[in-house]
Amino acid sequence: MKKLICIVLVTITSIANAQSILPQSATDIAPLLIGEKVPNTVLKSSDNSDVKIVDEIKKKKTVLVFYRGGWCPYCNQHLAALAEAEQQILDLGYQIIAISPDSPENLKITEEKDKVKYTLLSDSKGELAKAFGIVFEAPENYKPIINVHSKGENKTFLPVPSVFVLNKESEIEFEFITPDFKHRITNDLLIAVLKTLK
Secondary structure (H helix, E strand, O other): OHHHHHHHHHHHHHHHHHHHOOOOOHHHOOOOOOOOEOOOOEEEEOOOOEEEHHHHHHHOEEEEEEOOOOOOHHHHHHHHHHHHHHHHHHHOOEEEEEEEOOOHHHHHHHHHHOOOOOEEEEOOOOHHHHHHOOEEEOOHHHHHHHHHHOOOOOOOEEEOOEEEEEOOOOEEEEEEEOOOOOOOOOHHHHHHHHHHHO
C-alpha cells in the first residue's frame, strides 16, 4: 500500500512539474486554436482595477493583442500602428484590448508614449498568456528587463507577439502568431480579416 501511494505521489508531482515547465523558445509554443474559447482570467487595468477578460469580450467583438512589454521597440511600433487604425477597427464593430506582462504603472507609461486610447491590461503573472499557450522561457538577457517592468511579478517568461480575433462568445475566429518578434500583422491585413469575418 505504501508503495502504491508513493507511485501515485510521484506521478502527480511529475505531471505538475511538466505543466509548469515553459517551452524553451518561441517556436516551441502550443497556442489555442481557432474555435477554442478564451479562458476567463482576472487581469489588471492601468489604474490597477480588476478586469475579467471574458466580461470585456462579451461587450464587443475583440481584437486581442499580446505584446512583450512597453520596453520593446517593436511592440511600441505595433501599438502605435494599431492606434492609427483604431477608428477603422471600431467602425467594423470591434474593440482593441492589448495585454502584456507589464505592471499597471508601466501600462500608463505606454499609453502616453504610444498615444493609445484602447484598453491595455496587465497579465504580469502570465496566467492568460499561459492559458493561451503563447509563453516561453525568456532568454537570460531579458529577465532583468521583464522583472523591472512587471514590478517583480514576472522573472521567467515572455509572450510570443500574437493577435487573436474573438467573437462575443469568447471564441477565437482568427489568429496571427509571430515567433519572430520583429514581424507583426499589418493594419491592412488585420482590417481585411475583420471585413471578411464581419
